[in-house]
Amino acid sequence: MPVYSEKVMEHFMNPRNVGEIEDADGIGEEGNPVCGDLMTFYIKVEDNRLSDIKFKTFGCGAAIAVSSIVSEMAMGKTLEEARKITPALVAKELEGLPKNKYHCSNLGAQALNKAIDDHLKKQGVKVKTKRGRKDE
Amino acid sequence: MRKVYLDNAATTPMLPEVLEAMLPYLKDSYGNPQSLHGWGDEAREAIEDARGKVAALIGAQPEEIIFTSSGTESNNFAVKGLAGAQQSKGRHIVVSAIEHFSVLHSARTLEKQGFELTLVPVDRYGLVNPEDVARCIRKDTVLVSIMHANSEVGTIQPIREIARLAKEVGAIFHTDAVATAGTIPVDVSELGVDALSLAGNQFYGPKGVGALWLKKGVRIIPYLEGGVQEGGRRAGTENVPAIVGLGKASELVGKETGPRIEHLSALRDRLIEGLPSRIDRVILTGHPTQRLPGNASFCIEFIEGESMLMLLNHQGVAAASGSACTSKALKASHVLLAMGFAHEIAHGSLLFSPGVWNTGEDIDHVLEVLPPIVDRLRQMSPLYAKFSKEQSGRR
Numbered sequence: 001m002p003v004y005s006e007k008v009m010e011h012f013m014n015p016r017n018v019g020e021i022e023d024a025d026g027i028g029e030e031g032n033p034v035c036g037d038l039m040t041f042y043i044k045v046e047d048n049r050l051s052d053i054k055f056k057t058f059g060c061g062a063a064i065a066v067s068s069i070v071s072e073m074a075m076g077k078t079l080e081e082a083r084k085i086t087p088a089l090v091a092k093e094l095e096g097l098p099k100n101k102y103h104c105s106n107l108g109a110q111a112l113n114k115a116i117d118d119h120l121k122k123q124g125v126k127v128k129t130k131r132g133r134k135d136e
Numbered sequence: 137m138r139k140v141y142l143d144n145a146a147t148t149p150m151l152p153e154v155l156e157a158m159l160p161y162l163k164d165s166y167g168n169p170q171s172l173h174g175w176g177d178e179a180r181e182a183i184e185d186a187r188g189k190v191a192a193l194i195g196a197q198p199e200e201i202i203f204t205s206s207g208t209e210s211n212n213f214a215v216k217g218l219a220g221a222q223q224s225k226g227r228h229i230v231v232s233a234i235e236h237f238s239v240l241h242s243a244r245t246l247e248k249q250g251f252e253l254t255l256v257p258v259d260r261y262g263l264v265n266p267e268d269v270a271r272c273i274r275k276d277t278v279l280v281s282i283m284h285a286n287s288e289v290g291t292i293q294p295i296r297e298i299a300r301l302a303k304e305v306g307a308i309f310h311t312d313a314v315a316t317a318g319t320i321p322v323d324v325s326e327l328g329v330d331a332l333s334l335a336g337n338q339f340y341g342p343k344g345v346g347a348l349w350l351k352k353g354v355r356i357i358p359y360l361e362g363g364v365q366e367g368g369r370r371a372g373t374e375n376v377p378a379i380v381g382l383g384k385a386s387e388l389v390g391k392e393t394g395p396r397i398e399h400l401s402a403l404r405d406r407l408i409e410g411l412p413s414r415i416d417r418v419i420l421t422g423h424p425t426q427r428l429p430g431n432a433s434f435c436i437e438f439i440e441g442e443s444m445l446m447l448l449n450h451q452g453v454a455a456a457s458g459s460a461c462t463s464k465a466l467k468a469s470h471v472l473l474a475m476g477f478a479h480e481i482a483h484g485s486l487l488f489s490p491g492v493w494n495t496g497e498d499i500d501h502v503l504e505v506l507p508p509i510v511d512r513l514r515q516m517s518p519l520y521a522k523f524s525k526e527q528s529g530r531r
Binding site: 012013015018020029033034035036037038039040056057058059060061063064100 | 438439440442443446450459460466468479480483515516517518519520521
């Protein structure tokens with residue numbers, strides 16, 4: 001087995017917030033099936049806070065654990081706070097990730113960010129991202 | 137919890153008789169085979185006895201066996217050493233697209249040194265078409281290396297036919313028989329090859345030992361230079377206990393080949409028939425009939441191999457996968473890609489390789505625990521969600 005921390009294993013075995021939200025306020029997809037990881041995040045927003053988060057993930061143990069912990073870390077946070085969840089914070093919260101799985105932590109944070117972007121766009125807000133990603 | 141080891145393609149466990157045979161050479165019989173005294177004689181006799189047993193397993197002469205550290209070493213040795221020894225005749229080599237990396241990467245190294253390399257494609261079943269090999273072979277082709285069987289998908293190649301074509305242009309033919317030697321009957325004259333690799337840990341022998349069979353008269357560049365061991369072609373003090381173990385394993389698996397193949401084939405077929413009837417969208421990979429007795433390989437759609445392995449391990453089951461996430465390099469199996477599978481399908485690769493100690497109950501355990509694992513991962517998978525939506529839209 002890959003050398004995963006207990007926390008990764010725990011989230012992999014019991015992932016939180018798996019699923020879809022039918023009437024999501026924002027949806028974000030990151031990764032692609034070619035590289036082997038694909039994450040979709042669904043969010044509900046109330047008073048600028050993430051009132052519900054669900055995800056679906058195709059990928060390895062790390063990808064599933066990352067999705068789960070990101071959903072947990074972001075739940076109830078304001079959009080601004082949720083955007084501050086960096087890959088490094090995700091990895092730290094999971095008590096570390098193997099080096100070659102680090103990119104998974106990136107995908108989780110990005111998928112959530114894309115869902116927030118999607119929500120804001122629906123609200124008519126022009127989205128600027130620090131990461132230099134073009135908003136369409 | 138029931139423990140079910142179904143990863144014999146990675147390594148087989150060792151037969152107890154093999155361990156027994158090895159023990160004296162790890163204890164009191166510690167001599168160096170090259171030494172000129174009683175201790176040396178004892179060790180030398182032991183490795184010569186093993187040489188005879190390994191030769192007998194593949195219908196070869198004892199003096200044609202060179203002991204190595206592994207199948208990987210045998211393949212490196214063969215590809216680099218045979219091509220190197222022939223380069224005055226030509227600098228073109230041919231290998232299949234699904235070779236083990238020890239052949240493929242060695243061929244790439246030769247390419248960097250100025251050799252030309254042609255990769256023979258395979259079909260959807262991982263089968264090399266001899267006519268394709270014939271098309272790849274040229275007047276300056278000095279080496280053709282095609283594996284006897286692929287351990288990932290189990291497909292067995294028509295080596296005899298391919299080797300004949302290689303011979304027609306005077307090229308040397310090497311086959312990586314790591315997955316077949318000691319598993320199915322392998323006879324070097326019947327196959328008509330010039331060189332063949334095998335490894336001990338694939339047929340109930342120890343790890344860290346293999347052999348390269350080299351037909352008498354075929355030239356090769358020494359792999360390790362130093363002393364006179366292995367005819368000066370592979371120097372270094374012999375790994376006596378491991379070589380003795382390899383010999384003992386060769387002797388044991390050479391007997392009762394028929395019943396062993398029958399047993400493994402029955403376990404394999406129980407999986408091949410059982411899984412698709414319990415899980416939808418399962419693809420059998422490899423050839424349906426020309427395949428290794430102990431190989432049941434699949435791609436399970438919409439989910440990823442590493443997750444499956446982790447959950448299977450949780451249920452006491454050891455299997456393998458060629459998914460990108462399971463490889464350190466994060467690349468999907470080159471074998472499955474060469475067979476034409478899309479990346480997302482290849483990521484769902486799952487290989488069960490039963491061994492002699494597995495039982496029908498072991499297989500039934502897998503048939504029981506795998507469907508809920510697949511279901512659980514599919515419920516999490518966005519690819520499966522998309523597929524389900526498309527399906528219900530069609531209805």
